[in-house]
Amino acid sequence: MAKFVIQRFIIMLLMLAALSLIVFITIELPPGDYADRRALHLRSAGVTVTSADVISLRHTLGLDRPWYVRYLNWVSNIVLRGNFGQSFSLHLPVTEVLAQRAGLTVMLAVATIIFTYGLAIPIGIYSAIRQYSLGDYGATIVGYFGMATPSFMLALILLYISVMVFDTSVGGLFSSEYAEASWSWGKFVDLLRHLWVPALVLGLAGTAFEIRTMRATLLDEKNKLYVTAARAKGLPEWKLLMKYPVRVALNPIVSTIGWELTAIIAGAPLVSFVLALPDTGPLFLTALLDQDTYLSGAILLMYAALTILGTFLSDVLLAMLDPRIRYGERI
Amino acid sequence: MTQITEVVDVAPRPAPPTSGVAKEADIKYYTASQFQLMWWKFRKHRLALVGTVILAIFVFIALFAEFLSPYAPGSRTPNYLFGRPQVLHFTDAEGNFHLRPFTYALAAAMDPETFLLEVKEDTSDPWPVYFFVRGDPYKMWGVIESDIHLFGVEEGHLHLLGTDQLGRDLLSRLLHATRTSLTIGVVGLFISFFLGLIIGGISGFFGGTIDDVIQRFIEFIRSIPTLPLWMALAAALPREWSPQRVYFTITILLGLLGWTHLARRVRGKLLSLREEDFVVAARLAGSSNTRIIARHLLPSFLSYIIVDLSISFPYMILAETSLSFIGLGLRAPVISWGVLLQNAQNIQAIALYPWLFTPVAFVIISVMAFSFVGDGMRDAADPYSR
Numbered sequence: 001m002a003k004f005v006i007q008r009f010i011i012m013l014l015m016l017a018a019l020s021l022i023v024f025i026t027i028e029l030p031p032g033d034y035a036d037r038r039a040l041h042l043r044s045a046g047v048t049v050t051s052a053d054v055i056s057l058r059h060t061l062g063l064d065r066p067w068y069v070r071y072l073n074w075v076s077n078i079v080l081r082g083n084f085g086q087s088f089s090l091h092l093p094v095t096e097v098l099a100q101r102a103g104l105t106v107m108l109a110v111a112t113i114i115f116t117y118g119l120a121i122p123i124g125i126y127s128a129i130r131q132y133s134l135g136d137y138g139a140t141i142v143g144y145f146g147m148a149t150p151s152f153m154l155a156l157i158l159l160y161i162s163v164m165v166f167d168t169s170v171g172g173l174f175s176s177e178y179a180e181a182s183w184s185w186g187k188f189v190d191l192l193r194h195l196w197v198p199a200l201v202l203g204l205a206g207t208a209f210e211i212r213t214m215r216a217t218l219l220d221e222k223n224k225l226y227v228t229a230a231r232a233k234g235l236p237e238w239k240l241l242m243k244y245p246v247r248v249a250l251n252p253i254v255s256t257i258g259w260e261l262t263a264i265i266a267g268a269p270l271v272s273f274v275l276a277l278p279d280t281g282p283l284f285l286t287a288l289l290d291q292d293t294y295l296s297g298a299i300l301l302m303y304a305a306l307t308i309l310g311t312f313l314s315d316v317l318l319a320m321l322d323p324r325i326r327y328g329e330r331i
Numbered sequence: 332m333t334q335i336t337e338v339v340d341v342a343p344r345p346a347p348p349t350s351g352v353a354k355e356a357d358i359k360y361y362t363a364s365q366f367q368l369m370w371w372k373f374r375k376h377r378l379a380l381v382g383t384v385i386l387a388i389f390v391f392i393a394l395f396a397e398f399l400s401p402y403a404p405g406s407r408t409p410n411y412l413f414g415r416p417q418v419l420h421f422t423d424a425e426g427n428f429h430l431r432p433f434t435y436a437l438a439a440a441m442d443p444e445t446f447l448l449e450v451k452e453d454t455s456d457p458w459p460v461y462f463f464v465r466g467d468p469y470k471m472w473g474v475i476e477s478d479i480h481l482f483g484v485e486e487g488h489l490h491l492l493g494t495d496q497l498g499r500d501l502l503s504r505l506l507h508a509t510r511t512s513l514t515i516g517v518v519g520l521f522i523s524f525f526l527g528l529i530i531g532g533i534s535g536f537f538g539g540t541i542d543d544v545i546q547r548f549i550e551f552i553r554s555i556p557t558l559p560l561w562m563a564l565a566a567a568l569p570r571e572w573s574p575q576r577v578y579f580t581i582t583i584l585l586g587l588l589g590w591t592h593l594a595r596r597v598r599g600k601l602l603s604l605r606e607e608d609f610v611v612a613a614r615l616a617g618s619s620n621t622r623i624i625a626r627h628l629l630p631s632f633l634s635y636i637i638v639d640l641s642i643s644f645p646y647m648i649l650a651e652t653s654l655s656f657i658g659l660g661l662r663a664p665v666i667s668w669g670v671l672l673q674n675a676q677n678i679q680a681i682a683l684y685p686w687l688f689t690p691v692a693f694v695i696i697s698v699m700a701f702s703f704v705g706d707g708m709r710d711a712a713d714p715y716s717r
Contacts, residue, residue: 023563148645148702163678262554300560307554308554
């Protein structure tokens with residue numbers, strides 16, 4: 001087991017290293033750089049900017065060095081000093097900009113995962129034992145709708161309903177009293193009160209998918225002979241179900257945690273944008289548009305790291321659940 | 332050996348005739364071609380049929396958008412900005428029934444008691460709606476020049492879904508957007524299709540080290556959260572590019588990142604098929620690799636590929652919609668569902684002009700229709716199952 005975990009961990013680190021390169025190249029793709037954007041901005045405000053100014057700004061920011069030098073600099077600073085560089089437009093270190101917001105993004109992702117699995121597993125089990133019941137049909141219909149509606153549209157629809165019907169807005173993560181306050185128990189409770197909306201929005205598609213997977217696998221498993229054998233031995237139905245077929249049916253569910261996390265992270269920026277959440281999503285968008293390279297790079301890297309971490313965790317969980325995987329046996 | 336398993340696989344066939352005389356239905360079943368069997372199975376899936384009809388309507392809209400829409404997408408009604416949807420009437424103010432529908436002008440007036448703006452219909456001057464009305468000139472498919480629209484009014488204006496901030500007819504824009512959004516999906520899909528087929532084919536057919544490298548590569552690509560990556564790539568497009576060029580590039584981008592799923596499927600199928608007896612036989616008979624792939628392997632899993640394509644189509648549309656929605660994708664004057672939704676981004680718009688929200692319905696309906704069709708095709712792809 002330890003060997004398996006270490007092996008997976010090394011693969012994770014390698015993936016992360018490769019990703020950092022891809023992230024940097026992607027962020028560097030736009031023609032021009034922050035110095036150009038800044039000069040354009042100043043000129044439109046009526047300030048005279050000579051090309052010598054642009055060159056000197058570029059030199060101060062270190063943008064005139066070749067990209068691989070900057071990449072190596074960036075990566076070694078991250079690894080050795082935990083320094084993600086400087087945000088050009090905000091004149092702050094990236095770590096400082098991200099300190100609060102990144103935490104919120106991670107919380108949002110974790111809340112969504114808990115929400116997704118907390119709902120999907122019981123509903124999936126219910127749908128499988130009571131196949132073709134009213135509840136089963138209900139879950140199927142909600143599932144179709146959830147999978148067809150991209151999360152940001154769901155957010156829009158929720159906004160629409162909340163504004164049109166309830167005359168309030170569901171946007172934001174904090175009530176106005178807590179928005180600027182420092183962290184306290186009250187603020188945390190307030191956050192939880194608001195967090196369920198984006199978690200619901202982000203998690204619905206995944207929940208629908210996992211319910212279907214759980215239902216399908218459990219339906220396959222519960223008719224197998226080992227279940228009949230256990231029943232014949234007189235095991236109580238509930239215990240029998242939980243101990244054997246449900247455990248087997250959890251396998252495909254657990255193995256998709258990594259994908260689920262990827263999907264959540266992918267949908268999150270748009271949902272935060274629509275619901276005006278104070279996390280990394282809206283920041284990512286403005287950083288991209290401003291060519292604030294290190295800021296957008298750090299955020300993209302964070303998204304990628306989260307998904308890779310998710311894959312790693314689901315691999316380890318899967319190995320714990322199913323001993324066959326640990327020994328590299330193909331199933 | 333294979334012969335026997337084949338027969339065992341045919342599960343749903345009617346019970347073997349006991350009387351010695353095969354019934355007509357049985358004969359029909361045993362002599363049907365594979366595609367006939369698939370169609371029979373697909374037909375049983377009610378939702379998939381509904382989905383097919385909806386998709387056919389969408390394709391029809393995409394083909395004849397200019398003719399179906401009452402206005403040109405850019406044409407403005409300057410005195411009707413943010414106009415509410417107009418309602419078609421059949422009975423006039425006196426309660427008389429007219430076969431020809433008509434609509435009224437909408438005017439906002441202050442209620443003298445509550446001081447609230449109230450929108451009222453001006454029932455004194457009905458605007459009758461006609462079929463085949465002459466209106467804005469257009470050039471369909473760049474070839475057919477005409478100015479005849481399916482329906483419209485000769486006096487006044489007709490905005491069944493309301494207008495946007497410039498007074499442009501939302502229905503007409505929505506119909507034109509359908510064309511853009513669908514074509515993006517189709518072209519992106521084709522690119523994914525060829526990439527997936529080629530890369531997955533190489534991976535599955537040759538196996539070994541090549542396979543390992545390609546599989547790790549695919550895993551790597553799949554671990555990148557797609558939308559943020561798309562956002563970063565789309566933001567990289569130079570701003571001075573023309574909207575058409577952006578449109579073209581975005582399509583290619585979507586296609587370039589969507590092939591991994593298909594490649595996996597192709598590889599998996601190839602790996603299981605290449606050990607089959609008929610492939611060994613073909614190889615022994617001296618067929619080249621290309622011939623084996625094209626003549627023997629491809630036809631045996633083509634149906635699965637089609638299914639995968641129909642399932643991944645909605646993702647293309649959604650990706651485009653998401654990108655355009657936040658302003659990184661397509662730009663005016665190109666209109667797509669996402670571009671239209673840019674107007675419905677904030678709460679004010681939703682509260683004051685809820686009709687700007689209608690593109691959402693189009694997106695959801697089309698995506699659901701595609702999932703239904705995809706489900707039906709997945710069930711039908713293997714007509715011998717269950």
